[in-house]
Amino acid sequence: MLPNKNSWAEPYKIKMVELLKMTTAEQRKKALEDAGYNTFLLKSEDVYIDLLTDSGTSAMSDEQWSGMMLGDEAYAGSKNYYNLEKTVQDIYGYKYLVPTHQGRGAENILSQVMIKPGDIVPGNMYFTTTRLHQELAGGDFHDVIVDEAHDSASAYPFKGNIDLNKVEKLVQEYGAARIPYICVAVTVNLAGGQPVSMANLKELRAYTQEKGIKIMLDMTRIAENAYFIQQKEEGYRLKTIAEIVNEICSYTDGGTFSGKKDALVNIGGFLALNDWDVFEEARNMVVVYEGLHTYGGLAGRDMEAMAIGIRESVQDAHMKARIGQVLYLGEQMEAFGIPIVKPIGGHGIFVDAKQFLPHIPQDDFPAQTLAAEIYLDAGIRTMERGIVSAGRKANGENYYPNLELVRFTIPRRVYTQAHMDVIAESTARVYERRKEIKGLKMVYEPKYLRFFQARFQPL
Numbered sequence: 404m405l406p407n408k409n410s411w412a413e414p415y416k417i418k419m420v421e422l423l424k425m426t427t428a429e430q431r432k433k434a435l436e437d438a439g440y441n442t443f444l445l446k447s448e449d450v451y452i453d454l455l456t457d458s459g460t461s462a463m464s465d466e467q468w469s470g471m472m473l474g475d476e477a478y479a480g481s482k483n484y485y486n487l488e489k490t491v492q493d494i495y496g497y498k499y500l501v502p503t504h505q506g507r508g509a510e511n512i513l514s515q516v517m518i519k520p521g522d523i524v525p526g527n528m529y530f531t532t533t534r535l536h537q538e539l540a541g542g543d544f545h546d547v548i549v550d551e552a553h554d555s556a557s558a559y560p561f562k563g564n565i566d567l568n569k570v571e572k573l574v575q576e577y578g579a580a581r582i583p584y585i586c587v588a589v590t591v592n593l594a595g596g597q598p599v600s601m602a603n604l605k606e607l608r609a610y611t612q613e614k615g616i617k618i619m620l621d622m623t624r625i626a627e628n629a630y631f632i633q634q635k636e637e638g639y640r641l642k643t644i645a646e647i648v649n650e651i652c653s654y655t656d657g658g659t660f661s662g663k664k665d666a667l668v669n670i671g672g673f674l675a676l677n678d679w680d681v682f683e684e685a686r687n688m689v690v691v692y693e694g695l696h697t698y699g700g701l702a703g704r705d706m707e708a709m710a711i712g713i714r715e716s717v718q719d720a721h722m723k724a725r726i727g728q729v730l731y732l733g734e735q736m737e738a739f740g741i742p743i744v745k746p747i748g749g750h751g752i753f754v755d756a757k758q759f760l761p762h763i764p765q766d767d768f769p770a771q772t773l774a775a776e777i778y779l780d781a782g783i784r785t786m787e788r789g790i791v792s793a794g795r796k797a798n799g800e801n802y803y804p805n806l807e808l809v810r811f812t813i814p815r816r817v818y819t820q821a822h823m824d825v826i827a828e829s830t831a832r833v834y835e836r837r838k839e840i841k842g843l844k845m846v847y848e849p850k851y852l853r854f855f856q857a858r859f860q861p862l
């Protein structure tokens with residue numbers, strides 16, 4: 404009998420492996436204490452399956468590695484820069500390229516060039532480094548994502564969408580002249596890797612063009628967003644990921660990019676622009692913070708690997724397997740009854756810590772606690788995406804995000820389906836003993852982006 408399914412499989416085979424250290428429960432307990440119950444402070448060698456992030460953790464292809472040997476390490480005018488520039492023009496359709504060492508380098512430059520003190524910067528939910536750079540430039544961030552994004556159980560297919568009524572309210576209140584651009588993330592990381600629809604982008608474009616407001620993408624996971632448009636949005640089923648990526652960019656004025664996600668490299672990023680004036684200033688500023696405008700903090704070989712990775716990232720078979728693996732893990736977790744953000748997003752599974760540990764108040768850091776417990780069980784490293792990540796407002800008060808999540812982020816082309824089974828089973832064991840779990844107190848808090856370095860103790 405024919406099977407009643409059409410499974411995905413990886414469009415590559417494995418040529419080299421990296422051996423992992425297996426740890427005992429005792430060793431993990433000690434490692435976690437030493438790390439102040441913060442998974443960011445664990446040593447990587449004490450981790451079995453590392454789901455801290457999909458950033459810079461992907462496996463490069465043989466073509467990318469051979470591209471590294473083509474590095475033209477000239478200080479100025481490296482041929483790899485021109486290859487990257489052509490790739491950005493071909494794939495994304497933007498005219499001008501400013502390379503940076505990674506995404507936040509581009510965010511810094513864009514924010515300094517475009518935001519004046521007192522400006523309003525709307526965005527579809529926040530990302531930690533993006534919002535901080537907007538604030539450091541004197542901007543005031545406002546969340547304009549649809550309400551569904553703040554509800555982990557809502558099955559709305561495009562939870563990354565912008566609510567135009569929220570944008571209109573800001574325009575009414577502050578005037579369009581105080582809004583230098585709307586920052587649109589595709590996909591929205593902290594909402595659970597949720598996509599923006601093409602229809603929403605088109606509508607936003609029509610509205611903002613009328614008001615003279617620009618749109619800047621956070622295009623870090625744009626190929627993943629394109630996959631969801633292909634799968635879920637009417638009229639896109641027969642388009643390629645590459646075509647959809649190009650169309651998304653066509654409704655915007657530029658974007659910041661962390662090459663460490665979609666583009667399958669361990670380091671790299673850029674700012675891409677269509678306006679000459681903004682480009683001219685950004686190209687001048689990059690020499691202050693990153694490096695000359697034809698390398699922006701990267702080696703020639705890094706730019707080459709990123710150019711090749713960008714082209715690989717928009718291959719349909721790659722994206723089907725990439726998101727297929729995330730979906731597989733999500734479905735295993737759901738089968739165990741573990742509460743996760745739905746729909747399942749692009750780059751990982753986001754476990755709802757408020758539902759998992761309803762007895763722990765948000766001030767006792769349920770998601771931070773859960774990430775620590777997950778590590779203790781089998782050495783799987785995840786990340787808090789809740790009150791610790793949200794940080795404090797300018798007046799010192801804590802942000803209290805609706806979503807209190809633990810992110811199980813899947814690096815690209817790194818782990819197998821068997822790893823996914825182990826992850827789901829380990830999480831199920833922690834779920835089984837959830838009632839015994841107690842919260843944490845923060846005993847050290849750094850000033851900026853506290854989630855990276857904060858330390859905790861068990862209550």
Ligand code: PLI
Pocket residue numbers: 455456457458505506507508530532533588592621623660661662663671672
């Ligand atoms: O880590 P960078 O500086 O290359 O990129 C910053 C950045 C910008 N936007 C978005 C949506 C991100 O997800 C992002 C970085 N994300 C990390 C490190 C993550 O673990 O999700």
